[in-house]
Amino acid sequence: xxxxxxxxxxxxxxLSEFKMSKVLSESAREKTMFIHGKLxxxxxxxxxxxxxxxxDTLTELFSGSTLALDMKNDIYSTYRLQPxxxxxxxKVTVVCxxxxxxxxxxxxxxxxxxxxxxxxxxxxxxxxxxxxxxxLQWVYNILEKKAEAERIVYEDPDPDVGFVLLPDFKxxxxxxxxxxxxxxxxxxxxxxxxGLTAEHLPLLKNVFQKGKEAIMKKYELPASKLRVxxxxxxxxxxxxxxxxxxxxxxxGCGVERAHLLGDVIQNLQSNPDYYKSHxxxxxxxxxxxLLTKFREAGKx
Amino acid sequence: xxxxxxxxxxxxxxLSEFKMSKVLSESAREKTMFIHGKLxxxxxxxxxxxxxxxxDTLTELFSGSTLALDMKNDIYSTYRLQPxxxxxxxKVTVVCxxxxxxxxxxxxxxxxxxxxxxxxxxxxxxxxxxxxxxxLQWVYNILEKKAEAERIVYEDPDPDVGFVLLPDFKxxxxxxxxxxxxxxxxxxxxxxxxGLTAEHLPLLKNVFQKGKEAIMKKYELPASKLRVxxxxxxxxxxxxxxxxxxxxxxxGCGVERAHLLGDVIQNLQSNPDYYKSHxxxxxxxxxxxLLTKFREAGKx
Numbered sequence: 001x002x003x004x005x006x007x008x009x010x011x012x013x014x015l016s017e018f019k020m021s022k023v024l025s026e027s028a029r030e031k032t033m034f035i036h037g038k039l040x041x042x043x044x045x046x047x048x049x050x051x052x053x054x055x056d057t058l059t060e061l062f063s064g065s066t067l068a069l070d071m072k073n074d075i076y077s078t079y080r081l082q083p084x085x086x087x088x089x090x091k092v093t094v095v096c097x098x099x100x101x102x103x104x105x106x107x108x109x110x111x112x113x114x115x116x117x118x119x120x121x122x123x124x125x126x127x128x129x130x131x132x133x134x135x136l137q138w139v140y141n142i143l144e145k146k147a148e149a150e151r152i153v154y155e156d157p158d159p160d161v162g163f164v165l166l167p168d169f170k171x172x173x174x175x176x177x178x179x180x181x182x183x184x185x186x187x188x189x190x191x192x193x194x195g196l197t198a199e200h201l202p203l204l205k206n207v208f209q210k211g212k213e214a215i216m217k218k219y220e221l222p223a224s225k226l227r228v229x230x231x232x233x234x235x236x237x238x239x240x241x242x243x244x245x246x247x248x249x250x251x252g253c254g255v256e257r258a259h260l261l262g263d264v265i266q267n268l269q270s271n272p273d274y275y276k277s278h279x280x281x282x283x284x285x286x287x288x289x290l291l292t293k294f295r296e297a298g299k300x
Numbered sequence: 301x302x303x304x305x306x307x308x309x310x311x312x313x314x315l316s317e318f319k320m321s322k323v324l325s326e327s328a329r330e331k332t333m334f335i336h337g338k339l340x341x342x343x344x345x346x347x348x349x350x351x352x353x354x355x356d357t358l359t360e361l362f363s364g365s366t367l368a369l370d371m372k373n374d375i376y377s378t379y380r381l382q383p384x385x386x387x388x389x390x391k392v393t394v395v396c397x398x399x400x401x402x403x404x405x406x407x408x409x410x411x412x413x414x415x416x417x418x419x420x421x422x423x424x425x426x427x428x429x430x431x432x433x434x435x436l437q438w439v440y441n442i443l444e445k446k447a448e449a450e451r452i453v454y455e456d457p458d459p460d461v462g463f464v465l466l467p468d469f470k471x472x473x474x475x476x477x478x479x480x481x482x483x484x485x486x487x488x489x490x491x492x493x494x495g496l497t498a499e500h501l502p503l504l505k506n507v508f509q510k511g512k513e514a515i516m517k518k519y520e521l522p523a524s525k526l527r528v529x530x531x532x533x534x535x536x537x538x539x540x541x542x543x544x545x546x547x548x549x550x551x552g553c554g555v556e557r558a559h560l561l562g563d564v565i566q567n568l569q570s571n572p573d574y575y576k577s578h579x580x581x582x583x584x585x586x587x588x589x590l591l592t593k594f595r596e597a598g599k600x
Contacts, residue, residue: 015362015381028352031331035358048361048381050350052328053390058335062315066385067392079392081315081348085366085382088390090353092367092379111546112524115562138374147373169378178328224412224600227556246583247411249329249554256527256546258555262415266578271570278570281562283546300524 014039014094018046025108030251034106036098044096045106051172057087091172101134105235109285113256114294117279121194124293129191129237132289139238142166143186153181154214161206162186165214168242170250176219179245183211190239193232193259194280198272201265207241208261215243229258233282233290256283314339314394318346325408334406336398344396345406357387411583413556414594418577421494424593429491429537432589439538442466443486453481454514461506462486465514468542470550476519479545483511490539493532493559494580498572501565507541508561515543529558533582533590556583 020037024045027033031050038044061083070078095102116125141147143164156162163183167173171180185203190196196204212223227244231252234240241261244250252258267274284291294300320337324345327333331350338344361383370378395402416425441447443464456462463483467473471480485503490496496504512523527544531552534540541561544550552558567574584591594600 013367014379015365015367018362020358020362023355026353026355030329031350031352033353033355033358048353050331050353052331053326053333053348053350055323055326055333058320058333062318062320065315067313067315075395075397077394077396079314079394081390081392082385083388083390085385085388088383088385088388090365090381090383090388092381094377094379095375096377097375113526113546114524138376141373148371151371169376175328177326224414226413227554229555245328246413246556247408249549253554253556254527254549255529255553255555255558255560260555260581262579262581270578278566279562281560 015046015092018044020046024103024106036103036106039094039096042097043099043103044094045098045102047093047095047106049091049093049170051089051091052175052178054175060084061087093169104285104287107285107287109287111283111285112291112300113281114284114291114300115279115281116294118277120294120297120299121280124297124299125194125233125290128290128293134237136236136238139184139236142184153218154210156206156210157186158206159186161203163207163211163241165211165243176221176245178248178250179215179219179221179243180248180250181211181215181243183207183241183243185239185241188238191237192234192239193230193264193275195239196264196268196275198268201268204261204265204268208265211241211243221245227253228261229253230261230264231257232259232280233257233284256281315346315392318344320346324403324406334408336403336406339394339396342397343399343403344394345398345402347393347395347406349391349393351389351391360384361387409585409587411585412591412600413581414584414591414600415579415581416594417579420594420597420599421580424597424599425494425533425590428590428593434537436536436538439484439536442484453518454510456506456510457486458506459486461503463507463511463541465511465543476521476545478548478550479515479519479521479543480548480550481511481515481543483507483541483543485539485541488538491537492534492539493530493564493575495539496564496568496575498568501568504561504565504568508565511541511543521545527553528561529553530561530564531557532559532580533557533584556581 018037018039020035022036024034024036033048035046037046065081065083068080070080148166151166152164154165163185165181165183168180168182171178187203208228212226215221215226225246227246229242244253318337318339320335322336324334324336333348335346337346365381365383368380370380448466451466452464454465463485465481465483468480468482471478487503508528512526515521515526525546527546529542544553
């Protein structure tokens with residue numbers, strides 16, 4: 001009975017009180033939609049996503065649904081199927097109150113590739129990050145078990161090389177096909193791969209090794225089925241590592257933004273200043289303030 | 301009333317008579333599933349797909365659904381939503397009778413990540429490539445204008461640093477949103493990035509520079525809208541470079557297989573033996589002969 005999981009009228013009515021103002025973006029391929037509106041006079045973003053189809057529901061789906069024929073041609077026919085509601089939920093994420101930054105993040109935008117030299121990092125990117133003072137409170141809440149403690153899949157509590165491993169919001173944890181976990185390191189102050197030197201090798205190797213072991217133990221997925229990587233630019237400036245099921249084409253796993261953890265470790269081993277000295281390419285959205293800074297500096 | 305569209309008991313019951321034998325493939329990202337089974341003793345493939353979320357249903361979706369809270373942390377909360385069934389249909393395609401060819405077409409090929417050390421390359425990969433004697437005749441036909449000459453977008457005929465630039469077969473050339481061009485170098489004998497050393501820097505820089513200029517000239521796309529990369533493993537062992545429109549998520553642009561040309565150039569500049577000495581990760585499909593070789597060597 002799905003009503004057992006209801007959390008009272010509060011959660012039941014949150015969407016009926018939502019006053020939509022516009023669709024920020026959508027993906028017909030991924031069946032997602034990002035919507036801006038108001039919840040009790042506060043700006044909010046509502047994210048709708050249809051979850052993957054799962055094998056364990058098929059028997060009930062085939063026997064318990066109603067079916068309407070759309071088209072028949074030779075050996076091909078198509079139908080519309082209405083599944084029982086409990087087999088066909090949508091995932092909803094609400095961000096409230098949502099800041100201007102959230103709205104920009106979810107607004108569909110064109111991207112531009114920036115080639116950031118080491119000097120560009122010091123003179124453009126780092127000052128920009130510092131000026132923005134992005135809040136990391138939600139990350140610290142996780143590390144300090146003030147939030148999402150029950151979602152933690154694995155923890156190594158060591159303050160230097162330790163980390164917390166937990167499912168990414170994008171993953172509903174019902175099937176491993178789109179497995180998506182995040183390892184958040186306990187060490188504070190490492191903003192991104194730009195902050196990494198050879199001194200962080202024990203931390204990186206520990207996350208790589210123990211993260212893979214924890215996933216093997218809990219989900220029975222061996223290392224050969226995993227894509228393990230960092231983003232540059234990351235979406236928040238506290239070091240974290242992405243673990244995906246290999247075949248799952250997660251957003252942001254493209255070569256222009258992702259850096260395999262195995263490559264990062266090797267690059268630091270052979271050149272301790274690799275990420276302090278190399279030019280790094282990454283995409284920025286049209287309305288990203290950092291792109292404006294690169295434009296103003298005549299770099300794009 | 302959805303029952304108005306029903307085509308009688310025939311269509312309503314087609315799925316309840318379906319005897320499923322196995323899931324051929326699925327996409328967690330695209331919310332699709334391909335299932336093999338029998339319909340009245342005939343082989344059949346049933347394809348399930350969740351359609352995109354449409355804006356015109358949102359008002360009814362928000363007011364008419366039930367909602368269950370999953371998680372709350374700071375400004376973020378997630379819910380499971382049960383929409384009214386008529387707003388949340390699935391698309392079903394039935395192929396019946398399905399031939400062996402249909403089954404193969406829809407069968408997922410699982411991939412495994414291989415971590416190839418420099419030694420693995422010499423002892424496993426290179427002997428395998430040589431034993432296969434893949435024909436490169438079609439590549440030579442292009443370089444010698446014996447085929448596809450009319451498709452060439454740009455050529456630098458220099459035998460050492462020159463190349464031919466032409467549209468990839470996957471691109472229909474009707475819009476630049478999914479622009480996909482390939483630069484094939486004139487120099488023979490460079491199988492892949494494993495074959496690159498600092499001596500190839502003039503060639504790589506020339507392809508990068510002139511390729512971008514040719515695309516700017518012909519398609520008016522600046523370098524900041526391009527993803528320029530090589531594959532490892534490549535699909536054929538004659539050096540070639542991929543040029544995509546940045547926002548287009550082409551197959552094979554994931555970090556596990558793609559290497560940005562800009563990074564390759566920098567890596568060779570700071571370490572002439574980078575690609576001769578580093579471990580390189582790449583995915584191989586389950587039925588790839590090279591994967592068998594890595595398995596036999598106990599490397600996976």
